[in-house]
Amino acid sequence: MRKSQxxxxxxxxRNLSFTKAAKECYTVQxxxxxxITALEEELGFPLFDRTGNGIRLTPAGxxxxxxxxxxLKKLEENQQIAQQIAHGISGxxxxxxxxxxxxxYMGSLKRFVQRNPEVRVSFCEVxxxxxxxxxxxxxxxxxxxxxxxxHGFENEIGFAxxxxxxxxxxxxxDHPLARQENITLEELSQWPNIYSGVPExxxxxxxxxxxxxxxxxxxxxxxxxxxxxxxxxxxxxxSGVAVAPRELLPSMPKKVLSRPLEHxxxxxxxAWAYFRxxxxxxxxxFLNDMDxxxx
Numbered sequence: 001m002r003k004s005q006x007x008x009x010x011x012x013x014r015n016l017s018f019t020k021a022a023k024e025c026y027t028v029q030x031x032x033x034x035x036i037t038a039l040e041e042e043l044g045f046p047l048f049d050r051t052g053n054g055i056r057l058t059p060a061g062x063x064x065x066x067x068x069x070x071x072l073k074k075l076e077e078n079q080q081i082a083q084q085i086a087h088g089i090s091g092x093x094x095x096x097x098x099x100x101x102x103x104x105y106m107g108s109l110k111r112f113v114q115r116n117p118e119v120r121v122s123f124c125e126v127x128x129x130x131x132x133x134x135x136x137x138x139x140x141x142x143x144x145x146x147x148x149x150x151h152g153f154e155n156e157i158g159f160a161x162x163x164x165x166x167x168x169x170x171x172x173x174d175h176p177l178a179r180q181e182n183i184t185l186e187e188l189s190q191w192p193n194i195y196s197g198v199p200e201x202x203x204x205x206x207x208x209x210x211x212x213x214x215x216x217x218x219x220x221x222x223x224x225x226x227x228x229x230x231x232x233x234x235x236x237x238x239s240g241v242a243v244a245p246r247e248l249l250p251s252m253p254k255k256v257l258s259r260p261l262e263h264x265x266x267x268x269x270x271a272w273a274y275f276r277x278x279x280x281x282x283x284x285x286f287l288n289d290m291d292x293x294x295x
Contacts, residue, residue: 013065093282096126096143099228101251128196135275159271165245167266168258172238192240193219
């Protein structure tokens with residue numbers, strides 16, 4: 001099969017019309033019909049039902065349409081990347097962000113941008129639950145995250161610039177826990193706990209599960225949010241408490257304070273995470289830049 005056949009098929013499937021596909025592909029209707037028929041013969045199953053009222057996708061055709069769109073998109077990305085490499089252009093780096101307070105971790109990225117002004121950097125919002133899939137699908141090339149978010153996918157996901165950070169308890173300055181110098185896990189459990197993620201997801205590790213595992217304790221209420229921005233807003237509104245890395249304190253609102261959790265007993269590993277098969281030259285340059293910074 002040829003790429004042009006796939007393009008003709010996708011156009012006809014999207015428009016449910018050979019005539020419209022011919023106009024879209026700058027060819028004649030007979031060429032569309034012939035190439036799709038040849039594609040069906042090669043595949044061994046019909047992609048369309050031809051009726052007096054036009055065409056419609058068969059069940060197999062619907063699935064093939066969905067997969068073919070991804071294949072064509074991947075071919076286009078591969079061509080763009082190859083062109084960038086051939087012309088020495090560093091291209092476009094898409095960075096995933098879970099919230100504005102992640103600016104505290106952007107030191108490496110800031111240095112990279114300063115040294116590589118020809119690289120275009122853009123930012124995408126990160127889903128708390130779908131980071132692995134979003135990296136696979138190139139929604140973004142890299143993000144800074146807790147490594148436990150990638151638990152079980154280490155064969156697909158690589159990490160750069162790993163480091164361990166102490167977990168503190170964050171709360172509004174008017175919260176009763178703000179009066180204490182140190183907070184125990186039992187005291188933490190007496191207040192609504194704010195976490196990023198989706199409840200009852202047994203496949204994912206989380207800060208909450210790690211904190212309370214084996215203790216017999218659990219929060220009186222857990223508030224799940226989609227990103228750190230919402231968590232910060234709830235803290236500012238004094239709607240609960242949150243456990244987060246100590247490094248985030250400078251990025252918090254003025255009325256949000258932090259206190260040690262059980263004398264710094266709990267820690268979290270953070271790192272830049274990326275999909276190992278992603279050959280975007282801008283990503284590879286960023287990874288190489290971080291290696292040189294840390295060597």
